[in-house]
Structures are given as structure tokens and as C-alpha cells.
Amino acid sequence: MPVDAREVNLTLDFCLRIGDLLMSTGAGAADVTATMRSLAQHLGLRGADIDVTYTSLSMTYQADPEAIPVHTTRQVKNRTTDYDHLTAVDHLVRKVVADEIDLQGARIELGRIISGGHRRPRWAVTLGIALMAGTITIYLGGDLRVAVLAFISGGSIDQLQLFMSRRWELPAFYLQVAGAGVATLIAVVAAMLPLDLDVSNSITANITVMLAGIAFMGALQDALTGFHVTASARIMEALVSTAGIIAGVTGGLVFASAIGVQLEASVSTGGTTLQSITVSVVGGALATAAFAYSAYAPTRTLIPVAIIAGIAVAISVLVPGDVGRTWRVAVASVFVGLVAYAVASRLKVPPLVIVVSGAVPFLPGYSIYRGLSMLAQETPSTTSVGLVALFTAASVSLALASGVILGEYIAQPLHRQAWRIETRLAGPRLVGPLRRDGGSTGASGKSTQT
Structure with missing residues (x-):
């Protein structure tokens, strides 16, 4: 237990470094706060106040x-x-809470994780992104x-964004525009070219690839x-990144129209036959x-998430077509959230790895590309159709994120018996340790945000 200023400072610094890494890799603010509080209490700093933005x-x-x-702060700079x-x-947090490692050893291991x-x-990440684009066209x-065209486009986009990021350190908006x-x-x-290709599939696939890197899930979890x-x-960062995608696609469509090439949104989003x-x-x-492979997910998770x-x-x-795409996505995403908790526990990974991958x-x-292609034609009828498609894209994003989180809300109480839920915890844990009886370790307290 910390007894002097040096040990207190080391403990606070360790908790902040853990929180920084969790926040920068997409964990929700509630999970970051609960994890930092768990560590602080276990290392002897009971009653520490934590504020996360x-x-x-x-x-x-x-x-x-x-x-x-003693007051310490840390800036969250990297997003990945x-x-x-x-x-x-x-895993390191769980080892600390289980007394398998002391503070000094934990700090050394954290340094190895960050610098290792x-x-x-x-190049394998680029290959994974390209494969993701190609397989989405199959979907x-x-x-x-x-699919081969989308594969080439996906790899090219990733390499271009990587070059622009390393060479000029441009904000994400410009990277999305370029991609x-x-x-x-x-x-x-x-x-x-005289290939008779439906290239709208390729554009749609690459839009989906770029959307996959946007933290919709964490934004809605924080709001809830x-x-x-x-x-x-x-949410603002997600909107800006999405606006970059819209700007880039719109510019490409305008260029296509200027040279007399018509790109229509003729994507088939699935059928009801056994083959389709x-x-x-x-x-x-x-x-x-x-996607999971390109996001450095452990190899053992690839087959389960697939x-x-x-x-899903x-x-x-199989959900009746008259229900509408938004509700079909909502039902499927609730399933992802329901099973993610149990699967993540068996695979020994945070549930966030499962839910974000399963939502891809x-x-x-498709809705974004359809909306933009309709708006590019600049007629009253197509403009209205385009706006409806863009609103559909927004509703699908909301249904996807809220459905997954609802599944987590249902799954975690079912796993640990409803009457033992710790009411102090604001929501389901997607990252961080849980006690054996199912409660959170030191998750009490609420954010000071207003």
C-alpha cells in the first residue's frame, strides 16, 4: 500500500498510462474509469477521484x-x-488485481507492451484490409x-493513408477524403475499360472499410x-471522418460525371435464395x-468472430423484408452483443474485440454510396432519394451500435445472476476485470462530466 509521495505518484502514473492506452484503442470512458479505479483501489489509493474526457x-x-x-493528468494523443x-x-490489469504481479513489475510489463x-x-495489415474490401463485395x-478490383483499391487506400499520415501527419479528415x-x-x-464491371460494389466495399475504423461503438457507449x-x-470525430468519406466519394463522382462516366448504385444487398x-x-x-486480423486481434479470435x-x-x-434494413441490422447486432460476452470470456479477450469485429x-x-450517387445527379427526384439513403445510413449506424450494447446489457446480467448486479456500474463492461461473483472490481463512482 502506498505510504509515501513517491509510491503514490508511481501508482497514479501507472493508472493514467493504463487509461491512456485503453482510451486510445477505443475503450469506452466508463470502462476506462472503472479499470483505473479498480487498479487504484487495489494498489492502496482508495477514494481516488478520476475524470476522463x-x-x-x-x-x-x-x-x-x-x-x-496529489493531482496528475495525462493527455490522450494517439488514436488507433x-x-x-x-x-x-x-490481461495486465487482471494480473494486478489478482495479485500476480506487483506495481514495479506491472510498470515494466506495461512499458514492454507499449514499446514492443x-x-x-x-504489410500484413494492408493485406488484411485489402482482403476485407474484397470479401465485402462478395457479401x-x-x-x-x-472482388479483385476492391482488393486492389483497399490495399491502395491503406498504403496511401499510411504514407500521408507518416509523411505529413495530416488529420484523419484529409486521409478519409484521399482514401x-x-x-x-x-x-x-x-x-x-471494356470489362463490363459493376464497379459500384467496389466503391461500397471501400466505404465500409473506411467506416470500420470509426469509433461509433465507443461514442454511443459513452452517451448511454x-x-x-x-x-x-x-461523435464529432466520427461525423468528421464520415464527412471526409462523403467528400472524397462526391469528388470522384463529380469527376466521373465530368468525363461522361456514370456510376450508379446498383449494389445487390442480398437475396432470399439459399445460394445468395x-x-x-x-x-x-x-x-x-x-478486419479483426488487420486490427491486430489475437489469432485465436479470427474463426470465432467470423x-x-x-x-448475424x-x-x-432471414428477418422479413418488410421490417426494413434498420430493424434487421438491430436484431442481428443484438445477437452479436449477446454472444460476445461469453465468447470473449472463453477467448480471454475484451468483449470490445468481438463486438466491433462482428458489426463490420x-x-x-451501401446507403452512403447510394445517397451520394443520387445527390450527384442533381434532380429533384434523385435528391430526395439520396437524402433518404443518407438518413438510412445514419439510422443503421445508430441501430448497429445501440443493438450491440443492448445485447451486452442483457448478456452480462444473465451471466452473473441479475440480483448480484452492482448498481454502481453505469453500463456493461466491454473492457476490464470483473469479480468472480460477476460484479465489477472497484467500478463505483460516476463521471464528473456534465
Whole structure:
């Protein structure tokens, strides 16, 4: 238990570093707060005050009313989808709480996690993103030639964004504009060739790939669990990134129209025959596994997340068509949330790895592309259709995120007996340790945000 200022400072610094890494890899503010509080209490800093926002973390500890409070802060600078580091930090937190490692050893291991890099080379990530784009076209009903086109576009987009990020350190908005623009221009070139390709599938697939890196899930989780400042920041970041995609695709469509190439949204989003359902299930499952691979998820998770996504796709396809796409996505995403908790527990990974990966096939890439292609025609009838498609994209995103989180709300109480739920916890845990009786470890307290 900390007894002097040096040990108190080391403990606070360790908790802040853990929170920084969790926040930067997509964990919700409620999970970050609960995890930091669990560590602080276990390491002897009972009653530490924690405040989490999207860009900074702070902790204050006062040993007694007469002592001078110790206040420390840390800025959250990096944003990345990195499930390798997220899983490693989650395991480290559990080891600390289980008394398997002391503070000094935990600090050394955390340093190794941060500086140790990844077990997959960067070119393998590009390959995973390209494969994700290609398999999404299969999910959408495209043929093999279009899948190859999407594969090439996806790899090109990733390498371009990586180059622009490292060379000029541009904000995400410009990276999204460039990526979406390249995807559309490659499709325009393919449409000009005598190949008879439905290139709209390729554009839709690459829009979905770029949407996968946007933290919709964390934004809605923060909004539902009372962290409204962080939720607002995350939602704004998601909107800006999506606006970048829209700007890039719109620019490409305008260029296509200027040179006389018409790109129409003729994507088939699935059918009811056994063959079409099978193709959609296989495509969605492969796309999910490819995304998880590109996000550095542990190898042991790839097959389970693919199976979960495949079942979810089958559910969405088999729901009656008159229900509407938004509700079909909602039902399928609730299933993902329901099973993610149990599967993540068996695989020893945070549930966030399962739910974000399982939601990939349902991202509204088709609705966004359809809306933009209709708006580009600039006629009253197509404009109204385009606006409806964009509103549909927004409703699908909301249904997807809220459905997954609702599934988590249902699954965790079922797993640990409803009467033992710790009412102090604001929402379901997607990251962080749980006690054996099912409650959270030190998850009391609420955010100071307003």
C-alpha cells in the first residue's frame, strides 16, 4: 500500500498510462474509469477521484483531509484500432488485481507492451484490409472480378493513408477524403475499360472499410453511460471522418460525371435464395475475420468472430423484408452483443474485440454510396432519394451500435445472476476485470462530466 509521495505518484502514473492506452484503442470512458479505479483501489489509493474526457485523463488522491492532494493528468494523443495492445493491457490489469504481479513489475510489463510493437508486420495489415474490401463485395453479391478490383483499391487506400499520415501527419479528415477519392477514381478507370464491371460494389466495399475504423461503438457507449462530454467528442470525430468519406466519394463522382462516366448504385444487398444467403454469410464472415486480423486481434479470435458474424448476417437476411434494413441490422447486432460476452470470456479477450469485429458487415457503406450517387445527379427526384439513403445510413449506424450494447446489457446480467448486479456500474463492461461473483472490481463512482 502506498505510504509515501513517491509510491503514490508511481501508482497514479501507472493508472493514467493504463487509461491512456485503453482510451486510445477505443475503450469506452466508463470502462476506462472503472479499470483505473479498480487498479487504484487495489494498489492502496482508495477514494481516488478520476475524470476522463476524450483528450485527457486526470486523477486526484488525498490520503486524509489534512494532507495536500496529489493531482496528475495525462493527455490522450494517439488514436488507433489496436486489439493486440488492448488485449495485453486487459490481461495486465487482471494480473494486478489478482495479485500476480506487483506495481514495479506491472510498470515494466506495461512499458514492454507499449514499446514492443506487434507480432504482425505492417504489410500484413494492408493485406488484411485489402482482403476485407474484397470479401465485402462478395457479401454484397459482387462477382470475383469486382472482388479483385476492391482488393486492389483497399490495399491502395491503406498504403496511401499510411504514407500521408507518416509523411505529413495530416488529420484523419484529409486521409478519409484521399482514401474515398482514390477508391472512386479507381472505379472510374475500371468503368472506362471494356470489362463490363459493376464497379459500384467496389466503391461500397471501400466505404465500409473506411467506416470500420470509426469509433461509433465507443461514442454511443459513452452517451448511454453518462459520459456526455466524451460522447460528444467521439461523435464529432466520427461525423468528421464520415464527412471526409462523403467528400472524397462526391469528388470522384463529380469527376466521373465530368468525363461522361456514370456510376450508379446498383449494389445487390442480398437475396432470399439459399445460394445468395450462403454467399452473403461467407462474405460477411470473411470480411469480419479480415478486419479483426488487420486490427491486430489475437489469432485465436479470427474463426470465432467470423462464425458470429456469419450467423448475424444469416439472421439479418432471414428477418422479413418488410421490417426494413434498420430493424434487421438491430436484431442481428443484438445477437452479436449477446454472444460476445461469453465468447470473449472463453477467448480471454475484451468483449470490445468481438463486438466491433462482428458489426463490420452491417456498416452502411451501401446507403452512403447510394445517397451520394443520387445527390450527384442533381434532380429533384434523385435528391430526395439520396437524402433518404443518407438518413438510412445514419439510422443503421445508430441501430448497429445501440443493438450491440443492448445485447451486452442483457448478456452480462444473465451471466452473473441479475440480483448480484452492482448498481454502481453505469453500463456493461466491454473492457476490464470483473469479480468472480460477476460484479465489477472497484467500478463505483460516476463521471464528473456534465
